[in-house]
Amino acid sequence: MKLLIGPYFLLIIAYVSSSRVLELSDKFIDYSNDGMWFVKFYAPWCAHCRRLEPVWAHVAQSLYNTPIKVAKVDCTRFTAVATHFKVRAYPTIMFIKGSFQHVYNGEREKDEMINYAMRMAQPAIQRVTHEDSIGYLKETHNIFFGYVGKQQGPLWEMFELHAERYQPHTWFYLMSHDVIKNEMHPPNDSAVFVYKEDGIYFFEVNPALIDDKETLNTTLDRWINSERFGFFPKITRANINDIMDIQKYIVIAIVSENKLGEITQTEKDFKEMVESIIRKKKYELNDHFQFGWMGTTELANSIAMSELSVPHLLVLNSTTRHHHIPDDDPVLMTEEAVTLFLDQIHKQQAPAYGGNNWPVRLYRGFFEARTTLSNMWRGNPVLTALVFGLPLGFLSLICYSVCCSDILDAEEEEPESHEKKD
Numbered sequence: 001m002k003l004l005i006g007p008y009f010l011l012i013i014a015y016v017s018s019s020r021v022l023e024l025s026d027k028f029i030d031y032s033n034d035g036m037w038f039v040k041f042y043a044p045w046c047a048h049c050r051r052l053e054p055v056w057a058h059v060a061q062s063l064y065n066t067p068i069k070v071a072k073v074d075c076t077r078f079t080a081v082a083t084h085f086k087v088r089a090y091p092t093i094m095f096i097k098g099s100f101q102h103v104y105n106g107e108r109e110k111d112e113m114i115n116y117a118m119r120m121a122q123p124a125i126q127r128v129t130h131e132d133s134i135g136y137l138k139e140t141h142n143i144f145f146g147y148v149g150k151q152q153g154p155l156w157e158m159f160e161l162h163a164e165r166y167q168p169h170t171w172f173y174l175m176s177h178d179v180i181k182n183e184m185h186p187p188n189d190s191a192v193f194v195y196k197e198d199g200i201y202f203f204e205v206n207p208a209l210i211d212d213k214e215t216l217n218t219t220l221d222r223w224i225n226s227e228r229f230g231f232f233p234k235i236t237r238a239n240i241n242d243i244m245d246i247q248k249y250i251v252i253a254i255v256s257e258n259k260l261g262e263i264t265q266t267e268k269d270f271k272e273m274v275e276s277i278i279r280k281k282k283y284e285l286n287d288h289f290q291f292g293w294m295g296t297t298e299l300a301n302s303i304a305m306s307e308l309s310v311p312h313l314l315v316l317n318s319t320t321r322h323h324h325i326p327d328d329d330p331v332l333m334t335e336e337a338v339t340l341f342l343d344q345i346h347k348q349q350a351p352a353y354g355g356n357n358w359p360v361r362l363y364r365g366f367f368e369a370r371t372t373l374s375n376m377w378r379g380n381p382v383l384t385a386l387v388f389g390l391p392l393g394f395l396s397l398i399c400y401s402v403c404c405s406d407i408l409d410a411e412e413e414e415p416e417s418h419e420k421k422d
Contacts, residue, residue, distance in 0.1 A: 020060035022071035026080045037096040038063065038117045040072040041082060046090040058110045059117075068117050095120045102168055107238050119171060124163040128175040134183050137173065142197055142230055144171040148180055149190030154213050155205065158220045159192055165221075169242075170228045192220065194227045199282070201227065222247070226290075231282060232275045235292040237299060243318070248290045249345060250316040251278075254308060257295035270311035270331060277335055288346055290318075298371075305354065305367045313338065315345055321356040 024039070040056055042049035060070035075082035075090065085094060085101065093104040095117060102120065106112050125147070128134065137144055147159045151174070163172035177186070184193065184200050192203040203223050209215045226246040235243060235252060243250060253274040255267035263271070271293055278291040285291075294300055300308050303316060303323055311331060315324040326333060326341050333341075344350040354360055 019057050020064045020070060021057055022069060024071050024073045024078070024081070026078045028071075028073065028078075028081055029084050032096055033098050036068045036121050037094075038068050038070045038113075039094050039096060041075050041085065041087045041090065041092040041094065042072055043076050043090045044074060045076075049091045052091055052108055055108060055110050055113075059113050062110070062114050063117060066118070066121070068121055070117075097121070104168070105238060107236065116168065119167060124167045125160060125172045125174050128173050128179055131179050131182065134175075134180060137171075138195060138198075141171055141195070143194065143228060144173060145192065145194050145224065145228075146173045146175055146180075147190075147192055148175055148177060148186045149188075153190060154211055154216055155190050155192065155220075158213065158216050161217070162221055162224050166224055166228060194224075196227060197230055229290060229292075231278045231286070232291050232293065235294050235299075240299065243290060243292065244316075245318070246290055247319055248288055249342070250318055251289050251291045251342065252300065252314045252316065253291075253293040254297060254300045254310055254312040254314060255293065255295060256297060256310045261295070263295075266331060267311045273333075273335060274313065274338065277338055280335075281339070285342070289342060301371065302364065302368055303354070305360075305364055313341075315342070317352070320352075321354060322352040323354045324350050324352060 028039075038059070040049075040052065042052075056070070056072065063070050073081050075087055081087075085092075093108075093113070095102050095104060097120065104113065104116055106116060128137070128146075145159075145163070147156065149156070159172075166172070177189075180186075186193070187202055188205070194201050194203075203220060205216070209219075226248065229243060229246070233239070233243075235250070251274070253271045255263045255271055257263055274291065274293070278285055278289070297308055297310060297312075300312070300314055304314060304325065308314070308325075313326055313330045313333070317323065324341075324345050326337075328337060341350065354364075
């Protein structure tokens, strides 16, 4: 056991030398405003928490030489901490910096969580002062946003505002014209751009609306939210709601990964074919389509409300929640066929399914319940029979008792009535 010297000795209840994760107690409430904390709130009985444990240890090891303290709290023992930080689910991962608190909702993977913590530990906008730094940023970030110009005016104010808002998701930098003179040529003295997978794209501002803060705020927010994703990200339950907010058609290549993250060669060829379309035609398609891929059919089946084979292609309208599925076998589709299919969707000539009305919602709920029950039965039929059989058995006994009691009462009353007649 290793003791921590300083004011934290009251809140640290254990620190095992083989792990860099600090274990906190209720005293953390008093010291949480001191420094930067990356905390996992967990319960020992939670299976998701147990799966996260080795990943969290690697995160702590990687951040050990930074000012960020990686810790965990057993909320079943220290309920005051869970109440103070409004923990409602396990595990909850939170970054705490002074009075600032932000719940991490990204992928529970080591690199994702480390990048998130490092980003949150910095100011929302970081200044770039050396020309060589641009090359370093390109090497270390697939995507980052930048502002070029003076720190004044409506565009700077809106950029500053949205940098604070989107800091949990991406990087923001401030630079001068001298720093970027050999890298890019901004269209105006003040400009906002995004570096996105080896390409630079500028935010287009209508000069007539540059002083209209409300319009500028709306358009810049929509642009940043749309461009903060790569051209072909992996779509999961953790990020699909964010991707749905970009108001584009979501083109999804569906494959089935095994536990090692491997897919068949047929699925790999299909996935690469779909990705090549956006790579080759990003200037034509990026304004209306967001491409991505799924490594499991569960989420796609829930959207389509049917059992999809793999590989498959699904196009989701993020505005109306309708979806499109090609009539052709996706395995046999070429780049030209997929491009034609997308053009038909954009022109609203392709059949649309689903939506967001009440009948569709009810059917989707029924489909998900049926799928969950089916998966439970395949995984453990005995446990499933007990979980659902016992309540149904008790309900049947209650109904039987009620019905039988009425019959017995009727039989007992009948002889009495005969005696009165006699």
